[in-house]
Amino acid sequence: GAGVSQTPSNKVTEKGKYVELRCDPISGHTALYWYRQSLGQGPEFLIYFQGTGAADDSGLPNDRFFAVRPEGSVSTLKIQRTERGDSAVYLCASSPQTGNTEAFFGQGTRLTVV
Amino acid sequence: SQQGEEDPQALSIQEGENATMNCSYKTSINNLQWYRQNSGRGLVHLILIRSNEREKHSGRLRVTLDTSKKSSSLLITASRAADTASYFCATNGGSNYKLTFGKGTLLTVNP
Numbered sequence: 001g002a003g004v005s006q007t008p009s010n011k012v013t014e015k016g017k018y019v020e021l022r023c024d025p026i027s028g029h030t031a032l033y034w035y036r037q038s039l040g041q042g043p044e045f046l047i048y049f050q051g052t053g054a055a056d057d058s059g060l061p062n063d064r065f066f067a068v069r070p071e072g073s074v075s076t077l078k079i080q081r082t083e084r085g086d087s088a089v090y091l092c093a094s095s096p097q098t099g100n101t102e103a104f105f106g107q108g109t110r111l112t113v114v
Numbered sequence: 115s116q117q118g119e120e121d122p123q124a125l126s127i128q129e130g131e132n133a134t135m136n137c138s139y140k141t142s143i144n145n146l147q148w149y150r151q152n153s154g155r156g157l158v159h160l161i162l163i164r165s166n167e168r169e170k171h172s173g174r175l176r177v178t179l180d181t182s183k184k185s186s187s188l189l190i191t192a193s194r195a196a197d198t199a200s201y202f203c204a205t206n207g208g209s210n211y212k213l214t215f216g217k218g219t220l221l222t223v224n225p
Contacts, residue, residue: 042217042218055211102162104159105159107156
């Protein structure tokens with residue numbers, strides 16, 4: 001596709017439920033990032049993939065959060081036992097390489113836990 | 115944790131005026147980037163300035179970087195109502211891939 005695609009654009013779920021958020025990066029981009037943005041804040045780093053492997057997952061807040069990228073393209077962010085504090089916009093970005101390059105962001109998934 | 119801190123938090127100007135936003139950061143960087151965000155959704159990359167550069171231009175945008183003061187500024191000249199958005203600085207540090215964002219400046223350009 002032309003840009004980074006994230007689905008769904010909005011997700012409302014009940015506390016305690018499991019959710020999956022999908023990111024389809026720009027074709028050929030090897031680097032993929034997940035960020036989380038709370039209201040009134042800047043995006044905060046969650047995890048970075050280089051190819052299929054998670055090169056840095058230090059930003060994941062706890063073990064309820066997990067992300068995969070099995071074929072080095074599409075990535076899924078998985079949140080178990082959701083809590084109201086997980087409500088935020090989850091942003092995915094990709095770039096052709098790491099280093100001095102820009103990141104291309106998707107439109108995000110707005111997750112609301114009720 | 116957020117490294118960059120934008121100043122001011124909010125800025126309201128008239129169309130045609132210039133807008134200046136500042137960013138301060140704490141640790142050494144490889145580059146600093148500015149992004150724009152409309153309505154709290156996707157971010158759009160505006161400009162990247164490397165640590166060995168002092169100034170960069172792109173259309174109506176001018177970015178400066180002072181690594182001795184750990185600060186950067188974004189100047190938008192001849193602003194338009196369509197420039198209304200939140201603007202974030204993001205630093206790329208020693209890890210060379212992770213972007214650390216500030217809290218952003220909300221710019222409102224009144225027609």
